[in-house]
Amino acid sequence: MPRRTEFIPYKPKIILNKHKRADHWFWTRYTAYPYKGCQHGCQFCYCREQKFSPFDDPKDFAYTIHVKENAPQLLRKAIARAKTDLIFTGDYQPAEKKFKLSRQMLEVCLERNFPVFILERSPLILRDLDLLTEINAHAVVATAFSIISTPDSAYYERIRQMEHLAPSPEKRFKAMEQFALKGIQTGTCMMPLLPELCDTDENLESIIKWTADHGGSFVLASGLTLSDQQRTFFFNVLAERFPDLVLDYEKHYPAGKSYGAVDGSWRRKALKIRELCEKYGIKDRMPRPIIPGDKFATNKRIVEILADKLYQMELERAHKSRLWDYRKAAWAIEDLKQEVKLIYRTMGLKGLQSIENVGEEMGRVVEGLLLELN
Ligand code: SF4
Incomplete structure (x- = not known):
């Protein structure tokens, strides 16, 4: 029988994390998320690592969702005192249908003309396309969809098993197209690029082509990180479902190292992605969203x-x-x-x-x- 999801509402003291400066990937200066835990439960998700996760047992990550019920109120107070800059927010896992906290947080961003970046694996984000279009007209909005394979990939079925609770990539590409039609910057985050599954030239080209065909303007890629309890969890998944991959992953991920650190494979893949993005007329970096009239x-x-x-x-x-x-x-x-x-x-x-x-x-x-x- 499928496991039931438990929701745990609570009232945190802080919602807006302020960073010293914008990062060079998504250009966000702030992060503000309404939930901890994720019902999409992707097997490779780094959010199971101890530093991000409130769960002692990584298996709880997809089935026990901590709901920050005062998130919109906290955000309203926090951004009243903050310098206007891009906020990484939004979370459209199934819990959002029930609690609507992402939407309420976007309403606060609209009130204050704060620009927004959302990275999503669910087309539920389309529910808030009206609001995001309005924010984009006053401040700026950028979106990206996490997509690591297309149905054209030889390993599609295997890759889907790694994210089987998330909506299909086809639905995410259709959502991307809707954002592009509204003039909102959008693209793909190929994250994580799972070795031996997602990093074939054929899969890379397919994702880049689908992105360009659906109005996306960029494809960002990064490797898989595996630390502490998430590393153990992921290797258990491999042993159970993909035993043929265990040796390869042990080679790519000696404990404590990141993908490509051993043999430089990450750099080779990134160069291939660059070449393919040029072929399809898009970028392998996310263009920085700039607020209209920004003095800086x-x-x-x-x-x-x-x-x-x-x-x-x-x-x-x-x-x-x-x-x-x-x-x-x-x-x-x-x-x-x-x-x-x-x-x-x-x-x-x-x-x-x-x-x-x-x-x-x-x-x-x-x-x-x-x-x-x-
Ligand atoms: S959708 Fe994102 S946050 Fe949720 S489990 Fe998958 S990778 Fe993690």
């Missing part, structure tokens, strides 16, 4: 370009010191309290070079970007 729009664009370059250099195995030059310069521009174009206008190249952690060479790089953007 140029600063943010420059950070985006530096971060894109940094990613490219990582794929090309550039020297670590070069990577740090770009990373620190991107952080410095992100942290500026002034508009970088104003600094350049009033103080020229010397002004850019005097920004802490930018310096002479990166100052010239930033100058070049400013001239290109103008």
Whole structure:
């Protein structure tokens, strides 16, 4: 008999997690989620790791859902005091049909003109397309769908067993199309790229083609992480359902290492994804959503370009010191309290070079970007 889901309502003290600066993947500065635990129960989900999970037994993760019943009220208070920036929010697992907390949190974002990013595995997000379209008109919205295979993949049935409680990828692609039709930035997060299942050239090309065909503008990919109790849980799933994969995964995941750390396979896959994205006219990085009228729009664009370059250099195995030059310069521009174009206008190249952690060479790089953007 299928296991029943238990809902545990509670009132946390905090809902909005503030990060020092926007990350270079999704460009979010804040995170705010209404539930802990996820009924989609994907076998590979890193949220079962101890640092994210309130569950001693990882099997409870998909069947015991902690519901933050005061999430909208907490969010309203928190963002009244926060600088406007992108919030990573929304959770459209089946619990959302009953509690509607994601919707209420979006209503708060609309009230305050806060931009929103949602990463989803369920087409239930379409229920809130009206609200998201409205937020997009006043602030900005970006969405991405977690999709790791298409029905064209040779391993489709096996991959579906890893996420069998989640709606099918076809439904997610159809939802993506609806967002694209409303002019809302959307794309695919191929996360996680399961070795030996999802990382075949055929599957990568199929996902990228389906994304482009459904109006998506990017495909982001990252590897699987396996730590502590989630690592044990996942290897038990493999042993039970996919015993032929256990040896391969032990090779890819010696305890404590991430995918590709051993043989550089991650870099090869990322380069293939880049090549395929170019073929289908989309990006392998998520374009940074910019709020209309944002005074720091140029600063943010420059950070985006530096971060894109940094990613490219990582794929090309550039020297670590070069990577740090770009990373620190991107952080410095992100942290500026002034508009970088104003600094350049009033103080020229010397002004850019005097920004802490930018310096002479990166100052010239930033100058070049400013001239290109103008
Ligand atoms: S939908 Fe996302 S959060 Fe939910 S179990 Fe799957 S990977 Fe985890």
